[in-house]
Amino acid sequence: MPAELARAGLRAPVNVTWEVTLRCNLRCVHCLSAAGAAAAGELSTAECRRLIDDWAALKVFQVNIGGGEPFIREDFLELLDRAHARGLVTCVSSNGLLIDRALARRLAGMKRFYLQVSLDGATAEVNDAIRGRGTYARVLTALDHLAREGARFSINTVLTRMNYPQLEALRHIAQSYHAELRVSRFRPSGRGKGSRADLAPSTDQLEAFAAWLERHERVRTGDSFFCLTSEKRRRRGLDMCGAAKMTCCLSPAGNVYPCAFLQEDAFLAGNIRSNSFKSLWDHSPIFAQMRQLQVTACRTCPRFEECRGGCPAVAYHTYREIGRPDPECLVNLRTAA
Amino acid sequence: MTAPGTDGIRYRLAPGSQVREEDFGLLFYTQQGPGLYFVGSGNFLGEEFFEGRETLRDWYRRGENAGPSAAAKWSAVKNALESLREKGVILAC
Numbered sequence: 001m002p003a004e005l006a007r008a009g010l011r012a013p014v015n016v017t018w019e020v021t022l023r024c025n026l027r028c029v030h031c032l033s034a035a036g037a038a039a040a041g042e043l044s045t046a047e048c049r050r051l052i053d054d055w056a057a058l059k060v061f062q063v064n065i066g067g068g069e070p071f072i073r074e075d076f077l078e079l080l081d082r083a084h085a086r087g088l089v090t091c092v093s094s095n096g097l098l099i100d101r102a103l104a105r106r107l108a109g110m111k112r113f114y115l116q117v118s119l120d121g122a123t124a125e126v127n128d129a130i131r132g133r134g135t136y137a138r139v140l141t142a143l144d145h146l147a148r149e150g151a152r153f154s155i156n157t158v159l160t161r162m163n164y165p166q167l168e169a170l171r172h173i174a175q176s177y178h179a180e181l182r183v184s185r186f187r188p189s190g191r192g193k194g195s196r197a198d199l200a201p202s203t204d205q206l207e208a209f210a211a212w213l214e215r216h217e218r219v220r221t222g223d224s225f226f227c228l229t230s231e232k233r234r235r236r237g238l239d240m241c242g243a244a245k246m247t248c249c250l251s252p253a254g255n256v257y258p259c260a261f262l263q264e265d266a267f268l269a270g271n272i273r274s275n276s277f278k279s280l281w282d283h284s285p286i287f288a289q290m291r292q293l294q295v296t297a298c299r300t301c302p303r304f305e306e307c308r309g310g311c312p313a314v315a316y317h318t319y320r321e322i323g324r325p326d327p328e329c330l331v332n333l334r335t336a337a
Numbered sequence: 338m339t340a341p342g343t344d345g346i347r348y349r350l351a352p353g354s355q356v357r358e359e360d361f362g363l364l365f366y367t368q369q370g371p372g373l374y375f376v377g378s379g380n381f382l383g384e385e386f387f388e389g390r391e392t393l394r395d396w397y398r399r400g401e402n403a404g405p406s407a408a409a410k411w412s413a414v415k416n417a418l419e420s421l422r423e424k425g426v427i428l429a430c
Contacts, residue, residue: 011357011358012357014364059357061357061371062371089368246373
C-alpha cells in the first residue's frame, strides 16, 4: 500500500535531504557532491531559518543534513536548535573532524537528533586513501569524544571495492562504541563519477554483501540497498525509490531536486528563492515524472515487488536514462556473474 | 448501529511520534527506527484526535462519517489504531 499511496503524492516530504553547505575540510574521492569550496550563492542564515519554519509548518518529519561538512557553517548549531524547537527531527552526516569534546557534549544533549560519522575503512590505510591522510585517527578521536559524552551516533561507511573486505572489522569498531554501522551505497555522482572505476564494489562483492546483510540485522542501510535486500529485510525499511514521493533534496544555494544523487539540470524542480518549497513539491513537472516512473523492463522480474527497478540515479549515471533497470540489483548482478 | 470505536479509549502520540493528514488518511512517523506507518482512514480521523481529548466513540458520534455505510471503515480504522498502539507509535490513555 505505501508505494501506491506515495506515488499519488504526499502533501509534503517525509524527510528532506539538505546539503546545508558545499564547504568541506576534506576532499573525499567518492564525494557525491564534489564538496570543497562553498557553492555560489549559498543560503543565508535568515533564508535557512525561513526554510526550517516552512518545513515545520508543512509537517515535514525529518531533515537529513549533509554537505559539505555541516559543522563548518558558523550558524549550524543555531539552525539545529531552531529545527528541533519547531518539532523537526534532524539527522546530520558529518566527517567528524570538527567534533571536539565541547561539541560532543552539546550534541549529546539534543533529543531530536541523530548523527552519522563517516568512516570508510577499518584501517588508516584504507580509510585515508578515500578520505585523506590522517583522517582515520582524527575520526576515531571524534568518536571517542562522542562516546564519552554519551551522544548517540552511527558510523557510516560507503561500500567500496577497497573497504568491502573490512566490513566485519568496521562492524566491530561500531560495536566497540555501542554504535550502529550504517552501510551506504556508492553512487557515481559528484567525484564518484571519476572514481567509480576504481572504487565501485565488484559484482562478486555486491552479491556477497547481500548475503552478509542477511546475517547482520543490526547493520543499517537506510534505503541505499533495497535493490539488493531480501523480503525479510525489506519489511524493515523503505522498499522503493522515495525520490519526489517521500523525499527530495535541497542544495546549498536553494535548488530543489528529487534526490541528492540527481543534482543535475535535467532534474531541477526550481529554487526556493523564486518559488515556495510547497509549490515546487506540489507542481514541479520533474517531480510528477519521478512519481509516475515505471521501470517497465522490470515488471516481469520475480523481485519486482522488492525493488521496483532499483535506484533511478544509478541507472541515470550509468545509461543517462532514469527508466532503465538498476544495473546493480540482485538479478542483474547474478546475470552479469 | 453501535459506534465501532468501542470502549472509550483515547489515544495520544507516543514520545518521538508525529502524525499528519494526507489525502489517503493519516501518516505516522516515529523516531524509533525511524519508521513510517500509513493508515488509510480517509477523512475519518484528524491529527487533533491524537491530542487525547476525545474517545474514538466521541469522535465517531460527532463526525460526519457516522452513517451505516461507514461502519466497516470505522472497524478498519479501529484495528489500525490498535496495531499502532501495539507497535508503540501511539498510546492509549
